[in-house]
Ligand SMILES: NC(=O)C1=CN([C@@H]2O[C@H](COP(=O)(O)OP(=O)(O)OC[C@H]3O[C@@H](n4cnc5c(N)ncnc54)[C@H](O)[C@@H]3O)[C@@H](O)[C@H]2O)C=CC1
């Protein structure tokens with residue numbers, strides 16, 4: 142497929158471009174801080190940028206009438222609503238984490254959440270020093286899955302690709318679930334799966350849970 146990437150000069154943008162090209166897909170369009178790169182119209186747009194770029198992405202998806210895969214974190218509620226509106230016309234896949242491991246993590250949380258009433262529960266996330274948002278989108282997803290107002294601690298250290306730990310403790314024991322992304326490749330592979338997932342869809346709002 143011919144892909145377009147919003148944020149194509151960023152860490153995730155480059156990782157996604159590299160993986161798709163290894164799989165014989167073609168990077169034909171991009172948008173970044175210094176404007177548009179145009180070779181030909183894309184068949185799909187992938188956005189890994191910042192929430193302030195969202196309206197541009199929305200305009201380009203409408204212009205090219207193509208599916209959107211969006212992993213940008215820190216989106217505002219009205220931006221999520223705008224994605225749902227966009228999904229009436231094109232397929233949209235939105236997730237704050239495109240790794241398989243975090244999907245399994247969320248399933249474990251779902252299994253545990255009504256068995257840990259009265260326990261102390263805390264989320265700790267660690268990311269590279271360049272990450273702009275805090276807490277991470279994934280930590281927010283874990284909190285939402287728990288259905289509880291639990292504290293989130295954020296560490297910004299070196300070049301960590303993404304660690305998430307959920308601690309649960311009663312007076313006698315500590316239980317934890319942890320996930321470590323060893324590189325950004327894990328996220329890029331989830332984006333590729335999502336791009337393949339939407340190829341036969343006309344429209345609809347999906348999360349990465351629907352994809353796997
Ligand atoms: N959902 C997921 O699985 C994952 C999500 N992310 C999220 O993806 C986003 C990007 O992460 P990274 O690639 O590490 O960041 P980055 O900072 O390396 O890349 C962001 C790109 O957006 C561009 N950009 C910034 N402002 C812009 C503007 N006003 N107009 C056009 N382009 C602009 C930057 O120039 C840069 O190339 C973040 O929100 C991050 O949290 C990151 C990894 C995995």
Ligand SMILES: O=C(O)C1=N[C@H](C(=O)O)C[C@H](O)C1
Nearest residue numbers: 214237238272277278279303
């Ligand atoms: O910015 C990152 O790098 C990451 N962001 C996502 C998040 O905020 O949860 C996903 C991953 O942990 C890497």
